[in-house]
Amino acid sequence: MAEPKKRMSKSRTASRRRQNQKVKLSGICLCSQCKSPKTPHNVCKVCGTYNGRQVLKPALGKVKTKTK
Ligand SMILES: [Zn+2]
Numbered sequence: 001m002a003e004p005k006k007r008m009s010k011s012r013t014a015s016r017r018r019q020n021q022k023v024k025l026s027g028i029c030l031c032s033q034c035k036s037p038k039t040p041h042n043v044c045k046v047c048g049t050y051n052g053r054q055v056l057k058p059a060l061g062k063v064k065t066k067t068k
Helices: 010-019
Strands: none
């Protein structure tokens, strides 16, 4: 069976491992109203909307919200 000629250094092993350890941004999507990052299936905390309708009062007063 073939053997490696040289032992691989710790830093080389670690750098190869680090290539596969990217920070995943799963669990974050953009709000359809104000385009701010929010967790999916939750009320947006910035504009207080869920699925296009107003649920909570907006936390920040400067956000434009669509009202009929
Ligand atoms: Zn929002």
